[in-house]
Amino acid sequence: MQTQPIQSEADLQDAFKRLEAIFQAEEGTPEFAEMQALATRIEVYERTHHPISTASASDAIRFRIEQRTAALDRQAEYLTAALRDADPSVFLAAVRDVARARGMAQVAKDAGLSRYALYRALRETSNPSFATVLKIVTALGIRLHAGTA
Structure with a gap:
């Protein structure tokens, strides 16, 4: 199981491919632990490199x-x-x-x-x-x- 942080878009795509392959892993298996760790690494990378800004109240109303x-x-x-x-x-x-x-x-x-x-x-x-x-x-x-x- 790889524990290196995701550092590039290529790493991110590789992480998504691996996540897709082990997504149905059963709880308690090594694949399930890998899936959880991988999801966390993906989340950390996306939060840093693809942040989603919070909408103001007026933006939310306009969108609605x-x-x-x-x-x-x-x-x-x-x-x-x-x-x-x-x-x-x-x-x-x-x-x-x-x-x-x-x-x-x-x-x-x-x-x-x-x-x-x-x-x-x-x-x-x-x-x-x-x-x-x-x-x-x-x-x-x-x-x-x-x-x-």
Whole structure:
């Protein structure tokens, strides 16, 4: 078992290769002890040569807003793709997926519906009115757009 510190990127890559080879070692074996020592050496090298800075509170908030915006954009794209399908149940299933991802209780509240009414409107066998679907989609923060075919 090698106990030298990792001193270069080449050493680091070699350490990762060895770690991968012994990663499933059983506790109490020499390979398990080697795996623990190797993981510690890798951590020390990475902490020194590849430090991760701590984000400020404003950076963390900005990151969270960017992530939420990206998620909203992906959900809007998902619903847009579902609208292109000739089968209306595909769009309804997509609305159900997005509502579940956002939290049914909050979507129901934002749509002015009871949770029961929301679940009833979005179940696979339902045929909700356009007004109900529009309330749900609006509560999701999504706008439907019409365009030429």
